Amino acid sequence: MPPCGTLSCHHLQMPLLLLLMLSGHCQAVCPASCSCSEGHREVDCSWRGLRQLPDSLQHNIHFLNLSHNRLVDLDHRLSPYTHLRTLDISYNRLSRMPASLPRALWEIRASGNRLRLLEKNDTAYQWNLRTLDLSANKLERVVFINNTLPSLRALNLSHNRFWTVPTNMPQHLEEVDLSHNTLVQILPGSLDRLTRLERFYLHANRFASLSEGAFRHLARLRLITLGENPWACEDGPSISHLLDWVQHTTARVLGCPCHTWHVCGEAHQARTWGWHFATYTLSAWGPGSHEFGHPPTEAITTAYRSQTVFLETAHTTGSPEAPYSPEAKDPSNSSSNSTPQTLSTAENPFETDTLMTTDGYFTTTITTTTRRTTTLRTRSVKRANQGTSRNTSSGQGGVSPFLLVLGSSLLATVVKVL
Numbered sequence: 001m002p003p004c005g006t007l008s009c010h011h012l013q014m015p016l017l018l019l020l021m022l023s024g025h026c027q028a029v030c031p032a033s034c035s036c037s038e039g040h041r042e043v044d045c046s047w048r049g050l051r052q053l054p055d056s057l058q059h060n061i062h063f064l065n066l067s068h069n070r071l072v073d074l075d076h077r078l079s080p081y082t083h084l085r086t087l088d089i090s091y092n093r094l095s096r097m098p099a100s101l102p103r104a105l106w107e108i109r110a111s112g113n114r115l116r117l118l119e120k121n122d123t124a125y126q127w128n129l130r131t132l133d134l135s136a137n138k139l140e141r142v143v144f145i146n147n148t149l150p151s152l153r154a155l156n157l158s159h160n161r162f163w164t165v166p167t168n169m170p171q172h173l174e175e176v177d178l179s180h181n182t183l184v185q186i187l188p189g190s191l192d193r194l195t196r197l198e199r200f201y202l203h204a205n206r207f208a209s210l211s212e213g214a215f216r217h218l219a220r221l222r223l224i225t226l227g228e229n230p231w232a233c234e235d236g237p238s239i240s241h242l243l244d245w246v247q248h249t250t251a252r253v254l255g256c257p258c259h260t261w262h263v264c265g266e267a268h269q270a271r272t273w274g275w276h277f278a279t280y281t282l283s284a285w286g287p288g289s290h291e292f293g294h295p296p297t298e299a300i301t302t303a304y305r306s307q308t309v310f311l312e313t314a315h316t317t318g319s320p321e322a323p324y325s326p327e328a329k330d331p332s333n334s335s336s337n338s339t340p341q342t343l344s345t346a347e348n349p350f351e352t353d354t355l356m357t358t359d360g361y362f363t364t365t366i367t368t369t370t371r372r373t374t375t376l377r378t379r380s381v382k383r384a385n386q387g388t389s390r391n392t393s394s395g396q397g398g399v400s401p402f403l404l405v406l407g408s409s410l411l412a413t414v415v416k417v418l
Contacts, residue, residue: 040061046069046088053074070092078102091112103127135160176201191214218251
């Protein structure tokens with residue numbers, strides 16, 4: 001083959017060089033300290049002891065798990081990853097939210113850090129954000145701007161240091177967790193914008209009372225937790241409106257104030273007889289938490305929702321409002337003319353009802369186990385001829401077989417003697 005000329009060689013080399021450059025640029029690279037999915041778009045760098053962001057991350061990744069490391073500062077380090085949808089930076093050493101986060105994010109998990117303040121610019125441009133978890137930090141204040149975070153549906157601020165419910169929260173929220181703080185009040189108007197709120201967790205705080213109408217605008221509320229608060233039950237005027245609200249709301253109330261009931265509201269009408277056992281646990285991000293790149297971790301779950309609460313009620317099976325009858329409990333209280341008979345049903349002594357409330361990433365499971373012992377008592381009717389019938393029945397009962405055998409033996413003996 002004749003040697004190529006300078007011009008023809010140049011024409012051949014340029015396409016080859018371009019092809020090599022493109023192939024090298026498109027080749028997926030997974031950082032050595034991380035594990036990646038097949039397409040290298042889901043990257044798990046958790047539990048690696050990292051102090052800085054790994055190199056060689058593709059710019060088109062959509063899932064990045066940096067949890068349980070030693071990261072201190074990520075300012076402006078994540079902005080190149082414009083396709084990122086889920087970012088997990090929980091359990092690091094961050095004292096503030098990273099600046100210039102990608103605007104395509106759907107989920108931000110930043111629990112277990114050292115955050116003290118959420119500035120307005122931290123979330124000002126997160127138009128697509130749906131879930132924000134800032135639990136287990138040191139937050140005392142969060143600042144939201146009007147008309148920001150329009151897509152946010154779930155906000156977790158539990159296990160922080162709030163003393164009042166944050167104001168100006170995004171109006172499209174469906175779930176807010178403020179449990180395990182030091183909340184003492186809800187300022188008037190703080191919840192007026194949350195007309196779509198369905199689940200509201202306020203247990204394990206320091207509420208003594210609430211202003212009248214605090215929950216007036218929560219028209220879609222389905223579940224609220226109020227337990228483990230030092231309610232001022234002895235102060236009738238300040239607590240009476242709250243007690244009235246929890247008894248008449250259509251929402252399910254867990255941990256009713258002043259130990260009226262452990263479950264009231266909507267659930268107050270569905271109580272059953274005997275022992276009740278209720279558990280509520282917060283899922284560690286629910287669906288998708290077991291997908292590649294995000295293995296199950298020891299997520300922060302509020303103690304109230306991981307506890308088991310035993311409730312004892314004293315209402316009857318037939319009607320929740322039926323009065324207690326001593327005769328139904330103590331057979332000795334019945335009249336001498338009655339004959340109590342007791343039947344105890346042992347089949348299926350435990351019946352379990354489970355209510356699952358799920359919203360993407362937060363799952364509340366309420367399980368009610370009822371132990372039932374059905375007691376049936378029959379009472380004979382006193383009649384005028386009751387004594388006569390008893391005597392007649394005893395006389396008509398016939399001779400017992402033992403007496404017949406004994407009589408036959410005596411007769412045989414007499415016959416032999418004679």
